[in-house]
Amino acid sequence: xxxxxxxxxxxxxxxxxxxxxxxxxxxxxxxxxxxxxxxxxxxxxxxxxxxxxxxxxxxxxxxxxxxxxxxxxxxxxxxxxxxxxxxxxxxxxxxxxxxxxxxxxxxxxxxxxxxxxxxxxxxxxxxxxxxxxxxxxxxxxxxxxxxxxxxxxxxxxxxx
Numbered sequence: 001x002x003x004x005x006x007x008x009x010x011x012x013x014x015x016x017x018x019x020x021x022x023x024x025x026x027x028x029x030x031x032x033x034x035x036x037x038x039x040x041x042x043x044x045x046x047x048x049x050x051x052x053x054x055x056x057x058x059x060x061x062x063x064x065x066x067x068x069x070x071x072x073x074x075x076x077x078x079x080x081x082x083x084x085x086x087x088x089x090x091x092x093x094x095x096x097x098x099x100x101x102x103x104x105x106x107x108x109x110x111x112x113x114x115x116x117x118x119x120x121x122x123x124x125x126x127x128x129x130x131x132x133x134x135x136x137x138x139x140x141x142x143x144x145x146x147x148x149x150x151x152x153x154x155x156x157x158x159x160x
Contacts, residue, residue: 020135023118027083028109030095035108037115042130045078045157047150050116050126052086053093058125059101061142066103068147076154080105085116085124131157 024038040046049065051058062082069080082105084094091111098107110116119128119135127150129137137153139146 022130022133022135023115025115025118027115030098030107030109035106037108038133040081040130042133044131045076045136045154046130047078047080047154048083048128048130049080050083050085050110050121050124050128052084052124053090053097054086055124057142059097060144061125061127061146062103062105063101064144064147065150066101066105068151069104072151072154075151076158078154078157081108082106083108083110083115085110085113085121087111087113129153129157 022038022040022042024036026034026036029035037048047065049058049061051062065080072078082098082103084091084107086094086109088111091109094107094109098105108115115121116126119126123140125140125142127139128135129150136157137150139149
């Protein structure tokens with residue numbers, strides 16, 4: 001039992017200190033321009049959040065971040081890229097949803113799931129925090145209060 005606990009602690013420790021590289025994947029923005037995710041400037045923290053128009057927890061997460069975004073920007077500079085995983089059937093709704101919500105994020109379209117596969121994302125919402133070209137934090141799902149952990153992780157980037 002002790003061996004198991006120590007193994008889990010070791011794995012968590014390694015995960016915290018081994019930041020994964022950002023994959024070299026290009027996807028489109030809403031203007032149909034290709035954006036290479038590995039080339040996004042992450043000298044300041046960058047949040048990539050995977051969502052879809054049909055995903056209610058995704059919408060809740062993005063709306064909550066939007067509500068706090070302006071105040072958070074006063075505490076720590078960071079940017080948000082909302083990566084839509086909508087497929088061909090629902091991708092046409094993305095622009096309408098984004099416009100109606102007034103989200104200030106850069107919207108990326110991962111209709112072929114290229115980035116999602118490269119990051120081994122199995123379910124959404126899925127959030128990734130990038131800093132200095134590395135993935136420094138990731139989180140699956142959304143529950144009220146998760147945003148507090150996110151801003152704490154963003155602030156931690158400035159401590160390192």
